[in-house]
Amino acid sequence: MKILIAYFSATGNTRKIADFVFEKLKNLGADVEILDITPLSVREKKTDLSLYDAFLFGMPVHSWRAPRIVRNWLKTLDGCGRKCSMFFTYGGFSIHPAHYTTCKILEERGFLVVSSAEFLAAHTFNLGGWEANVNRPDERDFSVAEEYAKETYLRFSGDDYNIPKGFLKTDYTPYFLDEIEKFRFRILTQPPYINEKECIKCGICEDVCPTGAMNAKSGKADLKICIACLGCVSACPNNAVFINDMSESFACKLSAEKITKEDLDKKESRIYL
Ligand SMILES: Cc1cc2nc3c(=O)[nH]c(=O)nc-3n(C[C@H](O)[C@H](O)[C@H](O)COP(=O)(O)O)c2cc1C
Structure with missing residues (x-):
């Protein structure tokens, strides 16, 4: 079985998980390749999926879901009934629409989604004064990533197909989710x-x-x-x-989400099977 890991990573967190999962899949005996779709030139070229039997798609969460340019790239793919998995890195805040909405896109493109995972990582806005999960991903997250690689390989190898359970069906409309994307430009002035x-x-x-x-x-x-x-x-x-300095917006965000910085740092990475 030939597996492709395709990931987007603007600041390197998702790359860390993708590289780690790549190594673990290789150790399990998988024939696996990795593709970084972050550069515009890579996303503009047509990716030949016909060479692969199964796929892992990795991306950060941007405003509760996959970054717009990743969603647009996924919409160009043709799954042809092959199995795939999704994994996300995120800064510890709300992400639940990300699994559901990305899963919907992949299903619409003809993929069978067999697993998903979310990994804690330093929030990108730490570059502007936030202090969320500064040292993640750490050993805790990599140990979940190891389990994720194992379980996903098992699901890829089996004949059956189980839809992953546990992530919430979101009732947010695409319109609402597009609107919250503008939030980033309210704090990033x-x-x-x-x-x-x-x-x-x-x-x-x-x-x-x-x-x-x-x-x-x-x-x-x-x-x-x-x-x-x-x-x-x-x-x-x-x-x-x-x-701009965004430290004030970090305090506002913590208070709006009714969460402390310590609670945020205690969050655990998670697999959905
Ligand atoms: C524009 C933008 C929006 C983000 N939105 C969220 C979010 O809704 N929830 C969250 O927990 N983290 C959010 N983050 C943090 C990223 O998901 C996190 O830092 C991720 O690991 C970055 O991945 P990368 O280094 O691979 O680019 C956001 C980051 C950016 C840049």
Whole structure:
């Protein structure tokens, strides 16, 4: 059986889980390949799925679900009745629509979803002053990832097909979910911008941008296509790409979600089978 792990990772958390699961599947004897769909050029090329028997799709949660550009990429695929699994990394806040809505997309594309998983990871907005799950994923999360690789391989190998249980059917409309995407630009009041004095003109910020929004010459990201993934901020070798300070919004978010920072850090990664 040939397996493909395709993942999107703007700041590296999902990549850590994808790489780990890749190694574990190989150790289990699987013939497995890995594809990073973060670069725009990779998503624009047609991926030949005919070479594979089963798939794992990994992505971060952005505003309660898969990032828009990942949803759009998934909608170009043809599952042809083959099995797949989904896994998410997230910063510890609400994510429950992510499993259900991504599962729906995959089913509509003809995949049989056999498992799903969520892994705690440092929240991207820590780059702007949040302090959520700073050191995740850690051993706890990797031990869940090991179990996830084992269980998913078993389900891929078996003849039967079980729909994963446990994640909630969401009653949020696609309209509502699109509306909450705008929330990120209410707390991220300044889209990523380059501090000219510290910029070494390497162009990495533009190269890593998964949407083509960042312009290294003008020093600004185009708000119309920027998805606020902060890949440019985390990749800059000279820390010259900035966003506004979001620490105040972290306190507001904790209070709105009625959760403490300690509760957030105690959350556990989880598998759905
Ligand atoms: C625009 C945006 C929205 C996010 N929304 C959520 C969210 O709704 N819930 C959550 O717990 N984490 C959220 N996060 C945090 C990410 O899911 C988390 O940091 C993830 O591990 C980043 O993955 P990556 O490093 O592979 O890009 C969000 C991050 C970004 C950039």
